Amino acid sequence: MEASGGDQTVLNAINSRGIQVLIKLKFNIILAQYYNLTLSKCFEINFKKHPEKVALISGDRKWTFKEVEQFSNQVANYFSSERLKAGDEVALFMPSIPENTMIFLGLSKIGVKVALINENLRMDPLIHSITCVNAKAVIFDAEFENAISDAYSSLKQKKQLSFYCYGELKDTTIAASSLSEKMKEHRTDCAIAKHNGNFTDVICYIYTSGTTGLPKAAIIRNSRFVIAAKMKNIVLDLKSNDITYNALPLYHTIGAVFGVGASFVCGQTVVISRKFSASRFWEECYKYNCTVAGYIGEVCRYLLAQPDKPTDKLHKVRKLCGVGLRPTIWKEFVERFNIDSR
Template sequence: MMEYYQLGVSVIFAVIAVYIFTGSRWRTLYILHRTLPRDIIGAFRFLKVNLLLWYWEKRGFTVARLFTRQAEINPNKIAFIFENQNWTYGVLDKFTNRISRYFRTQPMSRGDSMALLMENRPEYIGTWLGLSKAGFVTALVNTNLRKEVLIHSITAANCKSIIFGGEFKDAIAEIKNKLPDLALYQWTEDSSISVLDGAVDLNKAITQVSDDPVEVDLSLGCPRDKLIYIYTSGTTGMPKAAVISNLRYMLVSCGVYYMLGLRKTDRIYDSLPLYHSAGGIVGAGQALCIGITVVLRRKFSVSKFWTDCIQYECTVAQYIGEICRFLLTVPPSPNDTAHKIRLMYGNGLRPQIWEAFKNRFNIEQIGEFYGATEGNSNLVNIDNTVGAVGFMPKYVGRLYPVGLLRFDDETGEPIRNKDGLCILCKPGETGIFVGKINPKKAVNDFSGYANKEESEKKIIYNVFKKGDRVFNSGDILVMDDMGYFYFKDRRGDTFRWKGENVATAEIEAVISNILSLMDSVVYGVEVPGHEGKAGMVAIYDPQSSLNLHEFAEGLKKTLPVYARPLFVRVLSELPLTGTFKLKKSDLQKDGFNIEKISDPIYLLDKSGNYVRFTEQLHRELKEEKLRL
């Protein structure tokens, strides 16, 4: 309580100082009146998170150690519910012990990486948690990846082996000859699926292994040790393996718990992919680190969302923006309000549908948050402000040093003053969101990627003062004078579609191979009534030799559905910059506006083929009558 008192006194003095030294005193007093309760509550919750992380780090806690403690205290409490199976902490702990003991017998060294490719299920979490007990780091591979991109993801984290579900047997068969030294372990529950030639039947292998507790001094490591890799598209290139340490995992989990006011008695509905930070950390982490029961689903289903929430008596549910929009498209039913959900938290809920979603489904609180998987600059909306991704009070900004930097629209580089330092945005100005890097504090640290060069690209030097460093989120936000932040756009070569980040450079490389190195550029375009940005490719084809059917078939074989460009623009002339690069920004501004563009444009239809984009289709999209 002493810490709370001191913080309260500091805030009061800050308020007085702001009042005395500010010219617009009445406006300042009004803002303080509106925001002070929010800021004090947020500061107290933030302090709790910091104190807990400090305690865990001092005591040498890791995720595995926290989970083991939960299993010891509440062995019969349900950790995960999955397809009417109840996985108690005791049952899950024994599973992780068998995984740990088995892989200790395999020819690998402590600290080695293993890839994991598996559908959502409790065994997924139990596998990487068991591997962490054995001293290994698990790379959580996106289940949509195939061929060269899958190979890249495995090698990017320097994986010595891969554990894959039987449902991905064919995907592994396609690449195993190109990775001859990769050890294969197949997890198969369906007896109709045979084990891939050269792979170990992991189900059978662990049945004879003891589930006795694993010795702590040999297995659980240190709080700042690597725990898992989670892949992110970043801003350019192929998927990058973001380093998630034990402390980072614990920070995100307990941060959500305290900042949004979760309860130990809650049941959380998590239908998001477990290879993403949203489903695998923000969701599953509540069970592992906090002790809250989490309901898992193999795959998100619009028709089953509220039915599941009702059946499993969930009180909290996760979302990404697309999920909320999908749920609103379903005809109203009694299930809309028959559930017990009081809080939904996630990211990407469009301000335009915020109130409609909240009112229709009778949701008491929306916990919208912002943050990159690998980043150190996170925000959270704790007071239901429509559209806000979080807030930051000016008078206690030093407690959590983040900011918006002015940047050059053309180069994307921050604008600097005469002293060489960056310039902070004023309220109402859009800027690049950054967070100051401080390795001494878990909330401000930046672990980066497995590739150090990629990590370096995300750092800006000499920002607030000479010698400092910040994490560059690459995202464009705006802050109002109340201290609320609002997401505006993604800077760089990444756009988000169907809840997935899409790296344009990766798609361009695939298209280049399909089209025998024809010039092309990929970018995201906004579509009325849809979350994120849809993919569009402009292809230079002066000879009119493009075969759209072959192009579509090539994309089907190499890219997941969400990464395939929905629009194709065929260029007869190349719009080049002075450095002979295609003018992506101009193409992106044009979008698919056929009233402005004379080039032919094609749309990917439901059958997977490209059809001519007509004025009628354009009108239906603008009027939100056409769903993509």
């Protein structure tokens, strides 16, 4: 089987440092199993290690690990007061912003499984994605209130759902609680109903694209989330001071696991871009001093189609992590953008 450009990079890395990489990966898997690691446990380790380190960046806003801890604790405590508990499922329908990831983390602290809904879905695909899992609640951003409004009556007919809006809701026909306001009433210092969880527990659902039918919910366990994030670090030989640029959606595996996982699991800083922009990609990498970036094949093709700019090589990105890049353009890509292809 012929590997894609991105896949071939991983293979080359393993071939050049083969035994060392495999031993380190195996050792990390054993440790993760032994300590029964979960996403929330990994985050707690990193928060206690460096609370004032920047965890997330979006635009001009920076969130330290301490601020992420406080925000996610408020989320956990509010939903505990709403009687959500370990094993319950919630649909999360939000744009790619830090609040998305922190709500996800807060829910994971109390053992709630989160269905990461594609923000581009509307009507039938949206209704299906929310109802195909055993969701008790829908958390949505005010930006998507029209999409929820259009699907609201159908959702209420299919399931008994509670609705929570992050941001200011203008549509009064939607009976939704204000998450952004209600969570402020709760403690920041700890998650009162904290659920320790297990390495093998389901943490979230990530959906297929739906190109051959309606989206299908793939089960993601703590084990897969934690090990995949650690594997990226090991294979690419990343350090604690590496900064990841993530312009991929947070409902996508690369954006959620390899992007957010770099911060919550591996303790690094992650820059979250609201949407991918080929014209701003390298400029933002340069602006935030990013050293790692995520991609899917289309991203690289769009970047190559852009006119040459000084930032093509001025940035500090030396590693890429992703899938779907054809070998035919890999050489051109790494040479033009000065990427370490070893």
